[in-house]
Amino acid sequence: MAGLKTYHAKRRFGVTAEPKGKIARKAGHAFVIQKHAARRLHYDLRLELDGVMKSWAVTRGPSRVPSEKRLAVQVEDHPIDYNKFEGTIPAGEYGGGTVMVWDRGTWSPEHDAHKSLKKGHLSFFLNGEKLHGLWHLVRLKKRRGESKDNWLLIKSNDEAARKPRAKDI
Ligand code: MN
Numbered sequence: 001m002a003g004l005k006t007y008h009a010k011r012r013f014g015v016t017a018e019p020k021g022k023i024a025r026k027a028g029h030a031f032v033i034q035k036h037a038a039r040r041l042h043y044d045l046r047l048e049l050d051g052v053m054k055s056w057a058v059t060r061g062p063s064r065v066p067s068e069k070r071l072a073v074q075v076e077d078h079p080i081d082y083n084k085f086e087g088t089i090p091a092g093e094y095g096g097g098t099v100m101v102w103d104r105g106t107w108s109p110e111h112d113a114h115k116s117l118k119k120g121h122l123s124f125f126l127n128g129e130k131l132h133g134l135w136h137l138v139r140l141k142k143r144r145g146e147s148k149d150n151w152l153l154i155k156s157n158d159e160a161a162r163k164p165r166a167k168d169i
Contacts, residue, residue: 004052006076010094017087018095021079024051031107031126032083033062038097045072045153047107047124052077054117058153061102062131064162066155072137074149103130110134123156133160 004023013020030048035041036057043061046053056072063070088098105128109116116122120139126132134156139149155161 002050002052002077004077004079007078010076012093016089016093018085018089019079019081021081024080026051028080029106029108030080030083031103031105031128032101033058033103033128033131034085035061035100035102036095036097037099038089038095043102044075044099046078046083048080049113049117051080053080053082056137056151056153062135062153062155064131064155064160065164066157066161067164069152069154072151072153074151103128105129105131120151131160133158 004021008020011018028048030053032044032046032053034044034046036044040059043058045056045058045062048054055075055078057075059071059073061070083101083104086100089096091097105126107127108125110123110125113122113124122137123134124137125134136154136156137151138154139151142149
């Protein structure tokens, strides 16, 4: 799933306003979360690595409550240009629906990002406008017939965590 081949193959760039984008040569540490009201509402978490945005569609959005694990389905890498994308993808197109930026900032892996992703446990810090502190992405064992990698997005229990009863953001 590395690179932008899949991203490009899924879209008709004359029809959708999403950026075509290309693999960036600079090394940055941007992250973005886009609220995507598609067929099913979800939040796309994107972490910059190797010139692309590694991407996960998070069901119900990230939770700052450590006990509230959220399913994060890994989707195709997106171009870094996508971080600025907001708007409506036409109905009938891939991901048809509205996209808005929900949070943005920088991220940093706690350990080596490549090894962590390969191993299936990425611990990372978010420095966003809404989200902060340490988070975990933990890959679930692939079940028969599943084509995509399912992960869990989990807030680590730190100062940026929230008690289950506290008000949500
Ligand atoms: Mn999406």
